[in-house]
Amino acid sequence: MLGRVAVVGTGLIGASAGLAARRAGAGRVSGWDPDGDVLRVAAERGAVEAAGTLAEAVAGADLVVVAAPVAELPATVRGVLDAASQGCAVTDVGSTKSAVCAAAGGDGRFIGGHPICGAETRGPERASAELFEGATWFLTPAAGTGPGLLRRVHGFVTALGARPVAIDPDAHDRLVALTSHLPHVLANVLLNQAGASRIDGHDPLQAAGGSLRDMTRVAGANPRIWVDIFLDNREALAAALGDQRRRLEQVEAALAAGDAGFLARWIAEAAGNRRRLLATAYDDPGALQRLRVHLPDRPGVLAGIFQALGAERINVEDFEMEHLSTDRGGTLTILVAGEREAGRAANLLEAQGYGVVVAPVIDE
Structure with a gap:
């Protein structure tokens, strides 16, 4: 039994969490959002019971899910911890963890979270109880987190259909910088480079094949979300970009030297890594x-x-x-x-x- 759940921030992810919690048998799912229209739509979808204030939403909750934008997460989590009872577990769904975990100040009730289930849309009207099915859901418990609260959040994540994985907040941010944030940056760079170019009068975008489409699928994502993510994780992302630059310089040097051996080894290494990547989704x-x-x-x-x-x-x-x-x-x-x-x-x-x-x- 999930008990009473509160959702603070009822956009796509928050409303989906509410719908999934209801499906999993939560006793009650209350919700609050500073945007009254967003809250109204989430309530109309049946994701939450609308509360008038944040304090009203979290009153009596066994677990609170904070689904505010990344830039607002630290202050919102702090406000939830101040309003929630001492026995209430608090988690979030933000895509960066260091800043929000620091804002929690070591409060053992807060267990940072990040479901890897991005959707190229937003808003509670597109929420789905199936959004988290099969997704990895990172959890970042504090040193003072009691085993009972951790089990509660772990059980909640599992009940929503996701796979909980514990990780250190800083390690999480370095990981997603490499696997999520860097690909978004590179997709924007590739598409802007092609869009700003003309080759003897030809527009590269009009002549693009599948390779450019495949590599730039995530380009131009919602700037209201991604500017905050890039800035919040700027140190880890800058380090990943620096490593990327060094690797590109190696390829440049191999091209300048006509080093076919390096290029062959480089492509073979990529093939092996791609096989490892595909092995997470396919048996063979x-x-x-x-x-x-x-x-x-x-x-x-x-x-x-x-x-x-x-x-x-x-x-x-x-x-x-x-x-x-x-x-x-x-x-x-x-x-x-x-x-x-x-x-x-x-x-x-x-x-x-x-x-x-x-x-x-x-x-x-």
Whole structure:
């Protein structure tokens, strides 16, 4: 039994936490947000019971989830700790941890948290109880955190469908600087570089292929969120950028020297690391085959393809769609495990009139 839960900040993440807590059997989920419209929508969605004040929301709560913007987290968490009872556990969902943990001042009731479940949207109207399913949820307990409070937060995270992982706040910030914040920076750099360039009168963005699209998917993310994240984690992010710069300089030096050996080792190292990355999602990354299928832009095409594959019991491990234009249609990429299954899928789709290109996901 989750007991009574309070959510402070009822945007996308907070409202999703409220919906997930209700689904998991929380006795009551109260909520408060400084934006009355946001709170009203969250309440209308059934995520929370709206409270008039922060103090009213946390009164009698067994656990409080603080889902305020990163820049507001330290002050909001401090305010919640002042208002909450001594037996209440307090956690947050911020993507940086050092500043908010410092603001808690070692209060054992606060256990910092960060669910890795980003969504490229915002607002309680898009909240979902399934948002945290299968997600890693970092927890940063203080030295004075009692085992009972830690178990309560751990149980809450697990009940929402996530996987709790304990980590030091500073280590957390260095980790996400490398795995999340640096990719956002580099995506912006790549897209701005291409957007500011002209090659003999040609616009690179109009000639871009899948590589640029894939590497810049997160570019231009909401500045209201990401400016605060970049600044809050500036030291760890600057260190990651410095390491990135040194690695780029190594590639520059290899190109200047015509060092094919370095470049071959460098690419092979990346292939091995990509295999390790894919191993977190697939049982055997080396068996994955990629099928690229050109599709016309008309209703029912995707449904027909997946129905045909399903009828032949060909399992699709993953897929993505790249739309080119209304006239040119798009490219469907399907991942299938095993050369034999990929061949069956290709033959089936080619028999239906589609052009299919098959290649291994990892080129040995």
